[in-house]
Amino acid sequence: MAAPEEINADMLAFWNGNGGYTWVARQEHTDITLTPVTDALLAFAAPRTGERVVDIGCGCGAPTLEFARAVGPSGRVAGLDISGPMLAEGARRANAAGIANVDWRKADPATAALDEYDLLTSAFGVMFFGDRVSAFANMRRGAGPNARMALVCWRTLAENPWMEVPMKAVAQYLPPRPKPVPNAAGMFAFADPQHVTEVLTAAGWARPHFEMLDMDLDIAAGRGLEEAVAQSTQIGAVNSWLRNQPAEIVSAAIASLREALAPYADGASVRLPGAMWLISSTPA
Numbered sequence: 388m389a390a391p392e393e394i395n396a397d398m399l400a401f402w403n404g405n406g407g408y409t410w411v412a413r414q415e416h417t418d419i420t421l422t423p424v425t426d427a428l429l430a431f432a433a434p435r436t437g438e439r440v441v442d443i444g445c446g447c448g449a450p451t452l453e454f455a456r457a458v459g460p461s462g463r464v465a466g467l468d469i470s471g472p473m474l475a476e477g478a479r480r481a482n483a484a485g486i487a488n489v490d491w492r493k494a495d496p497a498t499a500a501l502d503e504y505d506l507l508t509s510a511f512g513v514m515f516f517g518d519r520v521s522a523f524a525n526m527r528r529g530a531g532p533n534a535r536m537a538l539v540c541w542r543t544l545a546e547n548p549w550m551e552v553p554m555k556a557v558a559q560y561l562p563p564r565p566k567p568v569p570n571a572a573g574m575f576a577f578a579d580p581q582h583v584t585e586v587l588t589a590a591g592w593a594r595p596h597f598e599m600l601d602m603d604l605d606i607a608a609g610r611g612l613e614e615a616v617a618q619s620t621q622i623g624a625v626n627s628w629l630r631n632q633p634a635e636i637v638s639a640a641i642a643s644l645r646e647a648l649a650p651y652a653d654g655a656s657v658r659l660p661g662a663m664w665l666i667s668s669t670p671a
């Protein structure tokens with residue numbers, strides 16, 4: 388496995404480069420797809436009026452803005468992320484919505500000085516750390532006396548057909564890739580509850596509680612099959628696999644992807660199962 392500093396450097400380059408800009412361009416679509424997940428995270432985290440929230444890996448801020456609304460003007464949300472372009476988009480959206488109680492901070496949660504908070508949350512933003520234990524230990528240091536944590540993370544690839552179906556559809560056209568390393572930094576790094584438990588308890592958190600969250604995700608965001616194909620090929624693993632491939636390979640892979648997604652189309656939606664963990668804990 389790569390060294391923590393190497394992982395951090397790669398992530399910084401990705402989320403401030405093409406990756407971050409693609410996320411900004413596709414954010415409206417992604418937010419529609421993930422609205423039911425944001426709703427589930429809010430219900431699970433139960434933010435209260437006046438609370439101080441830290442949102443890790445807040446990105447362009449769809450969940451951040453919902454937390455800001457939930458805690459109201461007497462509360463405050465710190466949105467931490469390493470991606471300049473995504474934070475700028477979050478700040479722009481907050482401004483447009485008249486939401487003034489969010490601090491958008493370009494900072495690494497592994498080293499950032501955190502003000503005392505009541506709630507630490509993250510929607511798919513904690514799986515990319517080079518050194519997870521030291522990142523969660525640093526976040527633990529900022530916890531207020533009755534602080535709690537509420538996260539949402541992906542379960543395994545095999546439990547997430549919205550991702551696996553596109554990956555399988557294009558794989559046959561591409562050169563073989565190295566076998567995935569278990570728990571490696573990336574989308575599925577928090578899929579294994581035993582691993583997550585080891586990380587959190589080593590970082591000074593109580594044994595976490597896990598709740599399964601299973602829901603069909605509309606990867607077309609109500610915009611039809613072609614949009615589902617565009618979303619699948621522009622964000623995530625399929626995108627990186629297709630990069631630098633000859634044009635004829637890319638078009639064959641995309642045609643195969645379209646065919647694989649077509650059976651899931653239902654009017655303008657394309658719904659495939661998604662599987663997540665809702666994870667909670669408190670300082671030990």
Ligand SMILES: C[S@@+](CC[C@H](N)C(=O)[O-])C[C@H]1O[C@@H](n2cnc3c(N)ncnc32)[C@H](O)[C@@H]1O
Pocket residue numbers: 398402443444445446447448449450467468469470473494495496509510511512513515516517
């Ligand atoms: C999948 S996106 C989720 C964004 C947002 N929470 C949402 O739900 O729309 C992952 C986010 O984690 C951020 N990220 C990656 N590595 C990070 C790190 N070491 N520290 C903080 N954020 C990180 C990325 O920049 C990106 O914004």
